[in-house]
Amino acid sequence: MRKILIIAVLSSVVMLGACTKFAAMKGPFDGNEVNIAFVEYLVEKTDDRLDLTSDQRDHFKAIVESMAAKALAQRPETEGLRKRMADTVRKPQFDMEKMEELIKERMQLFHNIFEEEKADFAAFHASLTAKQREALAQLILDHGKKGWHGGY
Incomplete structure (x- = not known):
């Protein structure tokens, strides 16, 4: 019985992780809102690479959230540009x-x-710190090595 409970808990954790990653992979927006799963995923991946302090993590998260909110506000302009690009290539x-x-x-x-x-x-x-700046530099160098934005 105990083995079944442990397997069930581990399976639940794996499924939750997969769902969270899937939600994050939808991109920075979830309909007309900022995709919080994407923000959390990006912050977590950065924290994993840079070993951020709590204050650094909060600061970075605020930057990511702010940029995503600003990009969301630009969405009508961006979609208009995308439509104009599509019209250009149709000719x-x-x-x-x-x-x-x-x-x-x-x-x-x-x-x-x-x-x-x-x-x-x-x-x-x-x-x-100097070590974190070096990790950030390496993160930049590694970005995209595994395909289109997959090296992060």
Whole structure:
């Protein structure tokens, strides 16, 4: 009986972990809300790599939540850009200049979010130890090595 209980508990933990990871893999948004599972997953993965203190973890989580909320607010603009990109590629003659313009607009939206968060990023960076900064540098180098955003 005890073995069955242990197996049941372990199975439940594995299933909960799988569901949480699946929810996180849906991306930063859950409908018209920030996907909390995504935020938690990103914070947990960063904490695993950098061994953050409680204060650092809270600070990083606040940055991620803030950036996700700002990206969510930009969603109508982003979706409009995506529609304009789709319209551009539907045309028989591809307009490279138009596509470059649309990509620049999209990058500017991302830059706007970063611009608003850069002071918090600098403060977070200042709180890191030399070992944590090295782990962060390695995280950046490893990002994407296992495929499209899979190396994190």
